[in-house]
Amino acid sequence: MDLSIFIQTVTSGVLLGGLYGLIALGMTLIFGVMRIINLAHGEFLMIGMYVSYILFTKFGVDPYVSIVVSVPLLFVIGIAIQRFLLMPLIKAKAPGENQILMTAGIGLVLTNAALLIFSPNYFTVLTTYSNATASIGKISVSLPLLWDFLICFGITGILYLFIMKTDTGCSIRAVAQNIDSARLMGINIDRIMIITFGVGAALVGAAGTLLMPIFYVFPAIGELFTLKAFIVTVLGGMGSALGALVGGVTLGVVEQMGATYISMALKDALGFVIFVLVLIFRPSGLVGKSRF
Amino acid sequence: MTKWNDILKNRHLPAVLLALIALVLPLVLRNEYYLHLAILILLWTALGASWNLLGGYTGQVSFGHSVFFGMGAYVSLLLHTKLGVSLWMGLLYAGIAASLIAIPIGWICFRLRGPYFSLSILAFSEVLRLIVLHWKEVTEGAVGILLINSIVDSKVSFYYLMLIVTAIILLVVNFVVKRKLGFYFIAIRDDEEAAEALGIYTTRYKIYSLMISAFFTGVMGSLFANYTSYIDPYIVFSVGDVAIAMVLVVVLGGIGTFWGPLVGAICVVMVNEGSRLMFANASVLIYGALVVIVILFLPKGVVGSLKQYTGKWFHA
Numbered sequence: 001m002d003l004s005i006f007i008q009t010v011t012s013g014v015l016l017g018g019l020y021g022l023i024a025l026g027m028t029l030i031f032g033v034m035r036i037i038n039l040a041h042g043e044f045l046m047i048g049m050y051v052s053y054i055l056f057t058k059f060g061v062d063p064y065v066s067i068v069v070s071v072p073l074l075f076v077i078g079i080a081i082q083r084f085l086l087m088p089l090i091k092a093k094a095p096g097e098n099q100i101l102m103t104a105g106i107g108l109v110l111t112n113a114a115l116l117i118f119s120p121n122y123f124t125v126l127t128t129y130s131n132a133t134a135s136i137g138k139i140s141v142s143l144p145l146l147w148d149f150l151i152c153f154g155i156t157g158i159l160y161l162f163i164m165k166t167d168t169g170c171s172i173r174a175v176a177q178n179i180d181s182a183r184l185m186g187i188n189i190d191r192i193m194i195i196t197f198g199v200g201a202a203l204v205g206a207a208g209t210l211l212m213p214i215f216y217v218f219p220a221i222g223e224l225f226t227l228k229a230f231i232v233t234v235l236g237g238m239g240s241a242l243g244a245l246v247g248g249v250t251l252g253v254v255e256q257m258g259a260t261y262i263s264m265a266l267k268d269a270l271g272f273v274i275f276v277l278v279l280i281f282r283p284s285g286l287v288g289k290s291r292f
Numbered sequence: 293m294t295k296w297n298d299i300l301k302n303r304h305l306p307a308v309l310l311a312l313i314a315l316v317l318p319l320v321l322r323n324e325y326y327l328h329l330a331i332l333i334l335l336w337t338a339l340g341a342s343w344n345l346l347g348g349y350t351g352q353v354s355f356g357h358s359v360f361f362g363m364g365a366y367v368s369l370l371l372h373t374k375l376g377v378s379l380w381m382g383l384l385y386a387g388i389a390a391s392l393i394a395i396p397i398g399w400i401c402f403r404l405r406g407p408y409f410s411l412s413i414l415a416f417s418e419v420l421r422l423i424v425l426h427w428k429e430v431t432e433g434a435v436g437i438l439l440i441n442s443i444v445d446s447k448v449s450f451y452y453l454m455l456i457v458t459a460i461i462l463l464v465v466n467f468v469v470k471r472k473l474g475f476y477f478i479a480i481r482d483d484e485e486a487a488e489a490l491g492i493y494t495t496r497y498k499i500y501s502l503m504i505s506a507f508f509t510g511v512m513g514s515l516f517a518n519y520t521s522y523i524d525p526y527i528v529f530s531v532g533d534v535a536i537a538m539v540l541v542v543v544l545g546g547i548g549t550f551w552g553p554l555v556g557a558i559c560v561v562m563v564n565e566g567s568r569l570m571f572a573n574a575s576v577l578i579y580g581a582l583v584v585i586v587i588l589f590l591p592k593g594v595v596g597s598l599k600q601y602t603g604k605w606f607h608a
Contacts (some may be wrong), residue, residue, distance in 0.1 A: 031407075035406070035407060036407060037407055037410070037411050039536075085584060085588065088588055089587070089588070089591060092591040093591075094587075094591035094592070095353075095547070096353075096406065096407055097347070097353040097410065097539060097543060097547075098543060098587055098591060100355070100407065100410065101536070101539060101540060101543055101583070101587055102584060102587050102588070104532075104536050104583075105580050105581075105583035105584040105587065106580075106584060107580075108532070108576060108577075108579070108580030108583065109577055109580040109581055109584065112574065112576045112577035112580060113577055115577075116573060116574060116577065223531070223532070227414075227415075227418065230411055230414075230415075231415065234408075234411075234412065234415075238408065265426055266422070266426060268422060269419065269422040269423070269426070272415050272418055272419045272422065273419075275412075275415050276400060276415065276416075276419070279400055279401070279403065279404065279412055280400055280403075283403045283404055283408075
């Protein structure tokens with residue numbers, strides 16, 4: 001086995017995994033507080049990608065700069081969805097599957113709206129640095145992917161500080177731990193849920209923008225990434241932010257290993273194999289039950 | 293006069309009337325398209341009823357029933373095209389295969405509860421889709437399987453076949469939930485810890501429920517394959533078009549109710565076809581928006597909401 005190929009594979013797996021981690025971070029945050037899986041998660045990612053695409057082609061804005069547009073936009077969309085579509089279900093004490101179906105319906109609407117607006121074509125943004133690489137010895141690393149990885153870590157750090165150090169973050173943790181006690185402590189549960197959904201959507205919007213320089217966008221891209229985000233969330237342990245990163249890197253490395261050593265076609269299947277193994281042997285996830 | 297009143301008050305009256313209507317329907321509906329809609333409604337009613345046994349009565353909401361649907365479709369068509377097994381036996385084998393695969397899936401997924409379970413089973417649907425997609429020597433991969441001769445040759449006879457199978461599924465589900473087994477299921481749904489404390493092996497009974505549900509879903513998968521005469525991994529293992537649609541049918545109709553799947557199936561098929569006729573390009577968009585609206589305003593489903601007014605007609 002050629003060592004440099006191995007190191008190359010692991011490196012790109014880890015870098016890609018950082019991005020997977022950021023995509024799953026929003027899902028795991030929403031799950032931790034609301035106890036629902038957001039099936040429209042990949043569609044939020046798609047919105048973030050199209051925002052970068054439009055800003056780049058129409059106004060020549062650098063994809064990395066467009067993050068200042070996509071994050072607030074997704075935050076507002078997330079807040080609106082939670083406030084007007086999911087909140088009434090919680091108020092009506094509808095069972096959890098109704099909320100999951102609601103997010104699936106939202107995803108359907110977003111995908112088909114994108115289909116009408118943008119056509120089913122694949123779009124990419126081609127920047128001067130899209131194909132830039134850095135070489136260390138025999139290992140070459142895609143520069144946009146490296147920057148993505150570093151920015152992902154930065155965003156995760158900011159989220160960590162937000163969750164651990166601010167009052168709102170403290171309330172979010174309290175709601176995630178025990179919703180009834182949190183309510184008795186005088187926390188406005190509705191407000192926390194709205195903020196959490198907004199933050200979760202904003203995180204995946206940022207991930208979409210970061211993904212744009214290295215990937216292509218099309219209306220049905222959401223389903224693929226919703227599934228990946230779900231696998232990562234389960235791998236890491238649902239509701240755990242650290243777990244999202246660990247799970248993301250695990251999935252990234254496993255996929256790249258599969259693509260290098262087994263076959264390109266089966267790399268997605270390997271993700272599911274890991275998923276099933278974790279379910280059998282460590283149902284609480286790789287990191288365990290600790291939250292944040 | 294009193295006898296007439298007894299008949300009117302009989303709680304089986306709606307079911308009997310409906311069965312009679314269903315029997316004469318092909319004589320009235322000469323139009324092929326309307327017959328097609330009726331077959332679709334029966335298909336979704338049966339799928340909804342099978343899902344309802346697990347999701348509605350046992351409380352285990354599955355977002356991955358496409359794994360059993362696809363398994364049934366592939367088993368029956370592969371047995372027929374490769375080994376020449378008759379399609380009628382294929383219906384049975386499809387159910388048995390789906391039931392068997394439900395055992396390991398249940399064993400793994402029932403370690404999880406609530407939303408964790410709902411979605412872990414979805415992963416198995418994807419795994420099986422990928423296997424079918426890449427195991428080309430046996431399954432033909434993405435090319436799919438074309439069926440030359442269907443199980444019955446005319447649309448009307450297919451309607452009656454579908455009607456019989458759907459009626460059997462509805463009756464069996466109703467039979468099961470009215471017996472000891474069904475009470476075990478309902479006990480697990482209402483309070484799993486309490487059920488376990490009372491001596492019910494919850495995991496074992498959840499797997500029984502999954503097996504029955506998977507059996508019927510597999511049979512319907514096989515019937516679907518016969519109806520469309522062509523299957524590929526993207527159609528029968530589709531999470532959105534099969535697995536989530538099954539949940540949708542039951543949630544719209546009324547989860548955990550006898551009439552829920554039928555009402556839900558009528559709503560879903562009508563809305564789907566209606567939006568396709570009226571808004572050609574934006575049809576799925578409108579369909580999605582209607583789903584959102586119905587879930588928003590009828591949290592208990594159509595039957596669940598009606599039940600509050602006319603309790604006796606919609607007995608569970």
